[in-house]
Amino acid sequence: MSGEVLALPIDIFASKGAPWAAFEEVYRLHGARLKSMAYNLLGNEQDAEDAVQEAFLKACRGTESFRGGAAAHTWVYRILVNLCLDEGRRRGRRPVMAVDVDAASREAGADLRVALRQAMGQLPVRQRAVFLMAAVEGLPHGEIATILEISETNSRTLLLEARRQLQELLTK
Amino acid sequence: MTPEELDRRAGELHHEWESPGLWGRIERARRGSRRWWWWAGAGVAAAVALGLFLAPGPRRAPVSAKAPLLTEQALAEVEEAEAAYRKSIDKLARVAAPKLAGPGTPLLRAYAEKLAVLDGAIGTLQAEVARNGFNTHLHVQMAALYRDKQQTLEQVLHAQ
Numbered sequence: 001m002s003g004e005v006l007a008l009p010i011d012i013f014a015s016k017g018a019p020w021a022a023f024e025e026v027y028r029l030h031g032a033r034l035k036s037m038a039y040n041l042l043g044n045e046q047d048a049e050d051a052v053q054e055a056f057l058k059a060c061r062g063t064e065s066f067r068g069g070a071a072a073h074t075w076v077y078r079i080l081v082n083l084c085l086d087e088g089r090r091r092g093r094r095p096v097m098a099v100d101v102d103a104a105s106r107e108a109g110a111d112l113r114v115a116l117r118q119a120m121g122q123l124p125v126r127q128r129a130v131f132l133m134a135a136v137e138g139l140p141h142g143e144i145a146t147i148l149e150i151s152e153t154n155s156r157t158l159l160l161e162a163r164r165q166l167q168e169l170l171t172k
Numbered sequence: 173m174t175p176e177e178l179d180r181r182a183g184e185l186h187h188e189w190e191s192p193g194l195w196g197r198i199e200r201a202r203r204g205s206r207r208w209w210w211w212a213g214a215g216v217a218a219a220v221a222l223g224l225f226l227a228p229g230p231r232r233a234p235v236s237a238k239a240p241l242l243t244e245q246a247l248a249e250v251e252e253a254e255a256a257y258r259k260s261i262d263k264l265a266r267v268a269a270p271k272l273a274g275p276g277t278p279l280l281r282a283y284a285e286k287l288a289v290l291d292g293a294i295g296t297l298q299a300e301v302a303r304n305g306f307n308t309h310l311h312v313q314m315a316a317l318y319r320d321k322q323q324t325l326e327q328v329l330h331a332q
Contacts, residue, residue: 020202024195027195027198031191031194031195032188033186035187035188035189035191035194036186036187036188039187040185040187045189045191049191049194049197052194052198053194053197053198053201056198056202057198057201057202060202112173112181113181113184113185116178116181116182116185117185131182135178135179135182135183136182136183136185136186137186138183138186163175163178166173166178167173167175167178170173170178171173
């Protein structure tokens, strides 16, 4: 996926009276990436789609608390990440452990991917979220910082730490 | 695993699949949830209005006595504001009338039903205000009902 679409800000207040149209645009441009993020956090396509649906509904209901200045897509990403991490905590287990290993292992080179998913599940929540957004989905640090409400420097630091821990886990 | 290999493998975790019906499902869920809120709001408003209407006189009197009372001057201003609000809502209703005359979609039919419920609640509350015009709570409830009606009419105008 190119990072190009991420540069497109969709301020829902710019489309006053029709914020839902802005969310539809967010889905059109970012739907695939949102689904992929949810899939990697929850482990299966059905749960991922349910989470994406819930994220859009929450975003729509919460437009009053939406902060102008951010773009609508970062708002949806933020809600989705929080939903998936909450769901992981609710399940009481590492979310990535639920990945459909049988389906994944049918592909070539699946072993390392499965191992990587399992290792990701052992990272602290913020490191996991940053690694997923940066390394897996290719979001720039500026976007990640806005989504997670942290500084760009913090985002870079969390990514470095996540990489270091994953390398350790995968070489054990 | 080298850092380069880690990055390459991480990129491979991106997973795409077709979900042709997902956006439609999201839109249906949104409409369903909004409709639920409309009916809940209308139901509460109707219940409040009905409760006030059916409450026996002797019990109502102490409540009114405790309720904040408007002064003559404030009451005149409130009634003036309500009249202006009513007038603007009536204008909106006239614009929306063609769409509501023969609602062709389930959504418009739901709006028409909600407006009928709101009109009933407004009528009941107006009768109560006529008997006890100085009660602030009644005017607050009236403003809420007018606001709900205004929003519903605006939604009718934006509905496809």
